[in-house]
Amino acid sequence: MRKLLPPGILCLAFVAAYTPPTFAQSDAARLQGIITDQTSALVPGAKVKVTAVATNRVLETTTGGDTGAWSFPVLPPGDYVLEVSKDGFRPVKQNVTLQVAQVANVNVVLETGTVTEAVVVKEDAALIDAASSDIGTTVETRQIKDLPLNGRNFTQLATLVPGVSRGVPENAATGQNNNAETFRYQASSGAALVVNGARPQANNFTLDGLDNNESLVNTIVFFPSAEAIQEFKLQTSVAPAEYGRAGGAIINTTLKSGGNAIHGSAFEFIRNDNVDARPTFAPQISEFRRNQFGGNVGVPIIKDKLFVFGDYQGFRQATPVGVDYASVPTSLMRVGNFSELLNTRTSGLSQGYVIKDVSTGLPYAGNLIPKTQQNPIGLNYLNAYPLPNISGKVQQNYVTQRNQEQNFDDFDVRGDWNATQNDRLFARASYAHDKENTSTRLPGLPAG
16 A cells, blocks of 8 residues: 555645745746836836735835836736826726746836826736746646646646656656655656656656655655646746756646635546447456546635635546466365375476475375374465465466555645735645555455
């Protein structure tokens, strides 16, 4: 039996976010820009306000000095409304969508006029990461939700990015070698990502800006449910210095959070051999059971202030893993009769095997051990084995179909609190209890 984490082990994350500084290895976005007038002159002292659509959180700043520049350095990914105003100019209102770890520039041109003559830009701003060195691709909520994802392993979507593959088949990070650290999602290659030729162990996984790397073989620790992920960004080259650590890619994942509106979903995916067709050249349909289910919900606790989001995903799978042969004692051997070993046809030996009395060195007649010399402990040992189910053979006379069962239970709970205009705090608890059982070669014995 394999267990990723014992029951009750939680990963707790507490992160406080406030406007002036930024954080190392953060999933937060930065929104910045320059305000000019129609003559391209900088506009100092303009009021800039950004409002989060989901939580109605409002942040305000003004363009500084003679630069006309403004910045909101720490914003959670999501949809925002940007408003710019200054006396003598027509206000501008614009929709903005920020992605995980994005540095977005929005430059606004103010037109002269009155405050009642507002300019409303309905389309989202075309955001340019001119202030960031990294090269990467963001996989958004809609892609995670709508694209085919057999097995619900979100890392499969990373292979849509140019230069990303699973690498050499059956490498350690795929789970195909059945390592205790990587057996999860082995059917969909686990978390093995080869980015621009670097080894899978060279990557750096983060979840909500926090380390999500297993330390022994450097694979992922928590596999968040696809339903719970807001988006993730795969930074494939020239990552900013604050990430450090990895020579491969940065896989920066952020979970959804609650908002003023109640939102949620539920899902269940079932695969069962009872509804499968028999493959053309197969004698029968292989046994297969898979059930994957779960859901998520986000709710407001205090409107505009406190929000909670939770998700759960269960996984139940039972599959055959191959036929095994073993040599077990025959019914005659269990009463001290080893005469079958003298027959080269049944024993499979090139010559008969003679059993000798260890006290005299002389062979037993007919390979029959007298009852007076039979050890009851030895007889119990022989009787612990199952009886042969292949007749006429002494070796490889028992065949069994081994089965594998995987039971996963994973959930996250996240709370977001808008403490003040400039202070925001979130806390997340993640739980993973993923175990795998493989049946033994010999029923009743801990073999294999």
